Amino acid sequence: MDLSEVRKVGDAVVIAFPESRAEEPRRVFHDLLKALAEDKAYKRIIVDLSKVSWFSSLDIGGLVFAYREAQGHDGTFMVAGAGPRIQGIFGATRMDTVFPMYPTVEDALSAE
Numbered sequence: 001m002d003l004s005e006v007r008k009v010g011d012a013v014v015i016a017f018p019e020s021r022a023e024e025p026r027r028v029f030h031d032l033l034k035a036l037a038e039d040k041a042y043k044r045i046i047v048d049l050s051k052v053s054w055f056s057s058l059d060i061g062g063l064v065f066a067y068r069e070a071q072g073h074d075g076t077f078m079v080a081g082a083g084p085r086i087q088g089i090f091g092a093t094r095m096d097t098v099f100p101m102y103p104t105v106e107d108a109l110s111a112e
Helices: 021-037 059-073 085-092 105-110
Strands: 006-009 012-016 044-048 076-080
Touching: 012 021, 012 105, 021 044, 021 059, 044 059, 044 105, 059 076, 076 105
Parallel strands: 012 044, 044 076
Antiparallel strands: 006 012
């Protein structure tokens, strides 16, 4: 995963989920997401799913871990840019009721 896919915007950090189905970029993403969630420097973590076409239960598990970590220190964890297929996965697993979901990263950044 290219670290250019992580950007800081005010009190938020935006991290792009990898497009690749390969295990290595996803593992790197989850390791980085875990570190960001454990770091209390960011009030908001936004995961950008706009380029994702494939998502697994392990990926959802990684997001749940980060969500709980962020919540543990009064942080906010958001998901943005999920296309119809990914939204369907979140709906089928009822994760759409857990994660605040926004149509775009810009919408998530402007949310209070």
